Structure formats: structure tokens, C-alpha cells
Amino acid sequence: MKLLDNKNAVITGARRGIGREIVNTFAKHGANIWACARKYDENFEADMKSIAAQYGVEIWPVYFDVTSESEVKKAIAEIRAMKLPVDVLVNAAGIADSSTLFQMTSIEKMRNVMEVNFFALTRLTQYISRMMAKQKAGSIVNISSVAGIDGEPAQYEYSASKAAVIGGTRNLARELANSNIRVNAIAPGMISTDMGNLIEQSLKEEILQKTIMKRMGRPEEVANAAVFLASDLSSFMTGQIIRVDGGM
Numbered sequence: 001m002k003l004l005d006n007k008n009a010v011i012t013g014a015r016r017g018i019g020r021e022i023v024n025t026f027a028k029h030g031a032n033i034w035a036c037a038r039k040y041d042e043n044f045e046a047d048m049k050s051i052a053a054q055y056g057v058e059i060w061p062v063y064f065d066v067t068s069e070s071e072v073k074k075a076i077a078e079i080r081a082m083k084l085p086v087d088v089l090v091n092a093a094g095i096a097d098s099s100t101l102f103q104m105t106s107i108e109k110m111r112n113v114m115e116v117n118f119f120a121l122t123r124l125t126q127y128i129s130r131m132m133a134k135q136k137a138g139s140i141v142n143i144s145s146v147a148g149i150d151g152e153p154a155q156y157e158y159s160a161s162k163a164a165v166i167g168g169t170r171n172l173a174r175e176l177a178n179s180n181i182r183v184n185a186i187a188p189g190m191i192s193t194d195m196g197n198l199i200e201q202s203l204k205e206e207i208l209q210k211t212i213m214k215r216m217g218r219p220e221e222v223a224n225a226a227v228f229l230a231s232d233l234s235s236f237m238t239g240q241i242i243r244v245d246g247g248m
């Protein structure tokens with residue numbers, strides 16, 4: 001069953017990891033996609049072409065650094081010029097800096113993580129939600145983290161940035177409901193991607209120990225939740241944070 005037929009989605013962080021898998025799973029469910037990556041990359045272009053061909057959908061690569069206002073504006077102009085409705089926004093781009101003890105973490109390092117994970121996500125959401133408000137329809141899916149709910153040792157700024165995404169999600173659900181825009185978030189646990197695999201071995205084992213399913217998640221397990229939140233199956237859900245964490 002295709003859950004996203006006739007929907008057009010903007011997906012950030014599309015080059016690898018969870019964002020790339022969201023592109024693949026959305027395509028499998030019939031969505032056309034603006035696949036957003038930081039900069040032009042031949043391999044990425046080929047990857048997107050092959051996903052589009054496999055599922056018979058359109059995938060339009062769009063390039064911008066989420067932290068660059070001028071690049072974001074240019075990308076938004078490109079998307080607008082296509083004169084298609086934007087039904088879904090998935091904010092998947094994000095960073096985690098190296099783990100450092102709170103008392104040894106510079107404010108500058110914290111600002112950088114907040115810049116990508118919160119302010120950049122917020123700026124793009126402002127632009128896209130204006131388009132959705134005109135259409136009087138839309139679904140926004142933010143990728144937060146269990147770190148934003150439970151905290152994570154030596155990742156003060158990452159946890160705070162993901163908690164900010166959760167606060168923003170709950171707030172926007174209320175603010176955008178009049179425009180018929182739903183806003184939800186996914187809080188993944190430890191997922192096997194470049195970022196997930198960076199976690200230090202002893203911490204990884206500690207986390208797995210307290211995870212009911214005793215394993216890391218796969219990117220497609222996060223992508224499936226994103227499909228649900230983007231689709232009309234979740235039409236009465238907004239302001240929700242869904243944990244996809246194997247039971248933590």
C-alpha cells in the first residue's frame with residue numbers, strides 16, 4: 001500500500017543516514033521529493049536518480065547548507081518556481097559534536113550545534129510553513145532525539161538542541177493548526193548511521209544494556225515512523241513526539 005501517493009515532500013539531510021533512508025522510504029510510498037543536501041555531489045545525484053527510477057517518482061536534488069540564510073533563500077525560490085504544493089517537510093539534517101564534559105564545553109561549540117539543530121531547522125520551517133499556510137495544508141516532521149527527552153552524558157548541547165526541537169514542535173502544533181498544518185517529531189534512540197556509530201563503545205554498550213530490544217535501530221525503522229506522520233493515517237495527530245528507540 002502506498003501511503004504518500006500525490007504528496008510532495010521536502011527532506012533535509014538527504015545525502016546519508018536517516019535522511020537518505022527517509023527519501024528512499026517516501027519514494028517507495030509514492031512521494032515526489034525535493035532531496036536537500038549540503039552541496040552538489042555526483043554520487044548523490046546518481047543515488048537519487050536510481051531511487052526515483054526504482055519507484056517511479058520524481059526526486060529533485062536541492063543544494064544548500066541549512067545554516068546559510070542566502071543558500072536557503074535560493075533553494076526556497078527554486079522550490080517555489082516549480083509551482084507545486086509542498087505537502088510535507090521532514091527536518092532530518094543535524095549534527096552531534098564530539099562528547100565533552102559539560103564544564104569543559106565552550107559556549108561556541110554549543111552555539112554551533114544549536115545553530116544547525118535548532119535555528120537552521122527553524123528558519124527552513126518558517127519558509128516552508130508560509131507556503132503550507134497558503135495551501136491550508138501540510139505536515140511537518142522534525143527529527144529530534146531521545147537525548148532531548150532523557151539527556152545524554154557529555155552531550156549537553158546536543159540534548160539541549162533536541163529538547164528545543166521538541167519545544168518548537170509542540171508550540172508550532174498549536175500555532176499552525178488554524179492553517180491545517182500538523183507538526184510532530186520523532187525521537188530516535190541509537191540508530192546505526194555515521195552519527196550513531198560515532199558513540200563511544202563503552203557508552204554504546206551502556207545504552208544497549210538499558211534498551212529493551214538490546215540492539216541499535218536501523219534508519220528505515222525511523223523512516224517508517226516519518227511516513228506515518230507525513231501520511232493521512234496520522235490525520236488526528238499533532239504536537240506528538242514519537243520515540244523510535246527499541247524501548248529505552
Ligand SMILES: NC(=O)c1ccc[n+]([C@@H]2O[C@H](COP(=O)([O-])OP(=O)(O)OC[C@H]3O[C@@H](n4cnc5c(N)ncnc54)[C@H](OP(=O)(O)O)[C@@H]3O)[C@@H](O)[C@H]2O)c1
Pocket residue numbers: 012013014015016017018019037038039064065066067091092093094095096116143144145146187188189190191192193194195196197
Ligand atoms: N543516528 C542516531 O543515533 C540518531 C539518534 C537520534 C537522532 N538522530 C538525528 O537524526 C538526524 C539524522 O542523523 P543521522 O544519524 O542520519 O546523521 P548523519 O549520518 O551524520 O547525517 C547527518 C545529515 O545531516 C546533514 N547535515 C548536517 N549539517 C548540515 C548542514 N549544515 N547543512 C546541510 N546538511 C547538513 C549531513 O549532510 P552531509 O552529508 O553533507 O554532511 C547528513 O546528510 C539528525 O538530526 C540526528 O540528530 C540521530
